[in-house]
Amino acid sequence: MSVAVRVPTILRTYTKGEADVSVDVADDATLSDVLTALDASYPGIGARVLDDTGEIRRFVNVYVDDDDVRFASGLQTHTPPGSKVSVIPAVAGGC
Template sequence: MSVAVRVPTILRTYTKGEADVSVDVADDAVLADVVEALDAAYPGIKARILDDTGEIRRFVNVYVNDDDVRFASGLKTPTPSGTKVAVIPAVAGG
């Protein structure tokens, strides 16, 4: 099955400028599987999403169908068919 991923401008160098990409994953995939498939298709992007411990970076927000995965199951969040994932860098300032 295919999962759509919205890529922020800062990471589009990995996707050859594409804002929206899709990756193929198993029917029972979770977000971690999507990140792995994304990195297989676009090498290096995983390191920009996950930290050295394999968790989502502190200043990166990931949404699965408009739900912030930090308040769901994190990388274990299910990604059923038709899922839309959005990677959004946190914006700070004052």
């Protein structure tokens, strides 16, 4: 099965500038499996998405299709065939 991953601009140095990449995982894959496969194909990107404890970094939002995984099953969120994973860094700022 192939899962599409949307990569934010700040992480595209790991994907040679590609905004959209795909990774192959099993039919019963979870988000954790997708991120493992992503890091295997694009070394270093996993450490930018996951913290030292293996959890999604606090200021990184991850969606499977249109669902925020923090309100689903986190890294155990099922990623069915044809899923689209979006990695979106949080943006903060102000005056």
